[in-house]
Amino acid sequence: MIRSGALWAVALVVSLASSNTFAQQPLKLNKEKSKIDFLGKKTDGQHAGGFKEFTVDAKADFETPANSSLQITIDATSLWSDDAKLTDHLKNPDFFDVRKYPKITFQSTKIESEGEGKAVIHGKMKMLDKEVEVKVPCDVEMNEDSITLKGKWKLDRSKFGMTYGAGKIDNDVEITSNLVFGL
Amino acid sequence: MPFDAQLLIDILAIPSGVALIGALIALATSKKLPTWFGAGLTAIAWLAGIIIAQYKTLIPWEWWSEECWQRLFWPMGVAALVLGTSSLCCGNANWRLMMMSLVAWATAWLSIPRSSGWRDIDSLEGIWMLAIGVSTLLNGWLVERWISTKAPRWGIWVLIGGIGPPLLLAASAYGTMAQWVVSVVAATLGVAIVALFSPQGLAASIAAPLAVVISAMVAWGRFRSSSPSISWDDLPALFAPGIIALVDTAFAGRIPTWARILLAGLLSAGVIGFLYWRSMDGAAAET
Numbered sequence: 001m002i003r004s005g006a007l008w009a010v011a012l013v014v015s016l017a018s019s020n021t022f023a024q025q026p027l028k029l030n031k032e033k034s035k036i037d038f039l040g041k042k043t044d045g046q047h048a049g050g051f052k053e054f055t056v057d058a059k060a061d062f063e064t065p066a067n068s069s070l071q072i073t074i075d076a077t078s079l080w081s082d083d084a085k086l087t088d089h090l091k092n093p094d095f096f097d098v099r100k101y102p103k104i105t106f107q108s109t110k111i112e113s114e115g116e117g118k119a120v121i122h123g124k125m126k127m128l129d130k131e132v133e134v135k136v137p138c139d140v141e142m143n144e145d146s147i148t149l150k151g152k153w154k155l156d157r158s159k160f161g162m163t164y165g166a167g168k169i170d171n172d173v174e175i176t177s178n179l180v181f182g183l
Numbered sequence: 184m185p186f187d188a189q190l191l192i193d194i195l196a197i198p199s200g201v202a203l204i205g206a207l208i209a210l211a212t213s214k215k216l217p218t219w220f221g222a223g224l225t226a227i228a229w230l231a232g233i234i235i236a237q238y239k240t241l242i243p244w245e246w247w248s249e250e251c252w253q254r255l256f257w258p259m260g261v262a263a264l265v266l267g268t269s270s271l272c273c274g275n276a277n278w279r280l281m282m283m284s285l286v287a288w289a290t291a292w293l294s295i296p297r298s299s300g301w302r303d304i305d306s307l308e309g310i311w312m313l314a315i316g317v318s319t320l321l322n323g324w325l326v327e328r329w330i331s332t333k334a335p336r337w338g339i340w341v342l343i344g345g346i347g348p349p350l351l352l353a354a355s356a357y358g359t360m361a362q363w364v365v366s367v368v369a370a371t372l373g374v375a376i377v378a379l380f381s382p383q384g385l386a387a388s389i390a391a392p393l394a395v396v397i398s399a400m401v402a403w404g405r406f407r408s409s410s411p412s413i414s415w416d417d418l419p420a421l422f423a424p425g426i427i428a429l430v431d432t433a434f435a436g437r438i439p440t441w442a443r444i445l446l447a448g449l450l451s452a453g454v455i456g457f458l459y460w461r462s463m464d465g466a467a468a469e470t
Contacts, residue, residue: 043186092357093250099300164358168186 024067027058030146033180036074038155041170049081049090051104056179070108070121077102094164101128109133117141121151127160136177144183151177190362193239198232198366202373205231210381219268221381222388226263229370229389230256236366240359251293252360252403258289259392266327267388280324283391287319290395294402304406315398318421322428323394329428330387337440339375339386341431342393344447345424346371348454349397352404352420360403367396397424416461419454426450 037050053075061067076098081087091098110122114137121136134155141148154172157163163171184192205228209221234256248254265282273279291312326342346368354361371389378385401420419426427447434443 089357094358099296100298102300165186167189 024059024061027056027060027147027181027183029056029058030180030182033178035176035178037176039174039176041172041174042165043168047082047086049079049087051075051078052080053078058181068108068111070106070123072106074104074106075102076104095162097128106134125155128162130160132159146183147181149177149179149181151175151179190240194236194362194366195369197239198236198370199373201232201235202229202370203377204228204373206374206377206381206385209385210377213381222385223264223268225374225377225385226267226388226392229374229392230260230263232370232373233363233366236369237363240362249298251296252363252399254293255290255395255399258286258293258395261289262286262323262391262395263388266323266391279327283320283323283327286391286395287316287323287398290319290399291316291402294399294406296406301406311402314418314421315402318401318425319394319398321422322397322425323391325425325428325432326390326394327387329432330390336379336381336386337444339371339378339389340444341427341447342386342390342424343368343371343375344444344451345427346393346397347451348420348423348458349400349404351455351458352417353400354404356404364400394424397421416458419457423451423454426454 034054034056035050036054037048040047040049051074055073057069057071057073059069076096077091079087079090079096079098081090090096093100096104104125104127106123106125108121108123112120112122114120117140119138119140121138123134123136124131125134126132134153136151136153139150141150153175155175156171157173158166158171202225206225209224209228212224213221237253245253246256261282266279266286269279294315295308295311297308322345326345330338330342350364350368353364371393374385374389398421401417405417427450430450431443431447434446438446
């Protein structure tokens with residue numbers, strides 16, 4: 001989801017920079033340089049994790065950014081964390097239930113410019129069979145051969161019915177995404 | 184209240200308290216009412232303690248949940264109410280064996296997850312259903328036979344020894360399952376305390392459902408890890424209660440009570456040690 005937001009932001013920024021390109025240009029994700037991570041906090045500490053596998057279908061309309069689209073599909077089974085036992089637990093029904101819900105998706109619905117190098121990507125995130133509207137603030141960095149969307153935001157896991165450990169584990173999970181697209 | 188303290192109350196204090204109170208009431212009625220009535224009341228209190236604990240924790244309770252392990256309430260309930268009470272009033276062994284077989288089959292069927300996400304373990308389903316069914320049947324039959332013929336008042340504590348190995352496997356799977364398993368053990372302890380001062384009927388009422396729970400816990404513990412790996416190493420855990428009951432039967436009347444309890448504890452610890460050693464051995468091999 002973070003990625004999709006980033007893609008749209010990229011499209012928006014690029015559109016501001018160059019108005020004579022072609023519409024609905026697909027953007028190619030640089031998988032090696034891209035990542036989607038999370039940081040979960042609890043009363044007595046915190047744990048980092050993320051997803052190793054995800055795909056991004058991004059189409060940038062540099063003339064009319066509103067026509068751009070971004071779709072991210074995360075392979076939930078590729079979840080990792082900083083503790084092997086925690087990884088197992090996170091994959092189980094208390095949290096991501098990856099056997100039952102192996103995919104997490106994000107589909108952008110709107111991109112708003114927030115000034116130079118910044119954008120907000122609106123979209124629908126589906127996880128644990130629940131769809132929730134989310135807003136992803138992004139920093140957009142461009143250079144000669146790539147566009148990078150950096151998002152850092154908080155996701156309320158309880159909106160997806162992920163309530164295990166409420167009171168000890170924070171509902172808000174910090175999401176950090178770094179999506180790099182080649183030009 | 185801090186999360187951990189609340190959790191301890193929910194999964195330890197409540198199920199043990201409810202089961203203990205129910206067993207005390209059963210004990211109080213034991214002189215005026217038939218023994219099977221007390222056994223039934225104890226079984227209901229045992230089940231109630233477990234269900235209330237589940238309500239109190241964050242697991243959404245459903246009578247027929249998508250989570251197969253939550254459906255285990257049904258074979259547990261049948262085993263507790265039908266087999267637990269009838270062992271003290273209805274002596275038809277064939278009928279009871281047939282009922283225990285049905286319970287064993289239901290336990291095996293309900294213990295294995297079958298949603299589309301579990302297709303990679305389809306090939307293991309048959310052999311695991313067989314292992315779970317056979318262990319439930321054998322555990323149930325041996326424990327019940329042991330309870331009805333050899334067990335003194337403290338006998339339930341030998342039975343509790345058999346919970347150790349499957350408890351270890353299930354508790355290591357994931358949070359809510361571990362909480363459920365701990366609540367089962369807590370409720371059992373509640374009954375066991377009262378059983379020290381009562382006829383053996385109280386213990387009989389939860390012997391059969393414990394056989395159900397024990398087999399299922401082993402299955403869940405294995406299947407509910409993110410990368411299910413089925414191992415023959417788990418067989419001692421599946422058959423732990425039956426093994427303990429069998430060994431205890433062989434020594435009954437030959438060694439003092441404290442030695443029988445110690446022997447049950449040692450057998451359980453031995454199986455736990457074996458499981459731990461094998462898991463450490465496997466972890467070392469992976470690195």
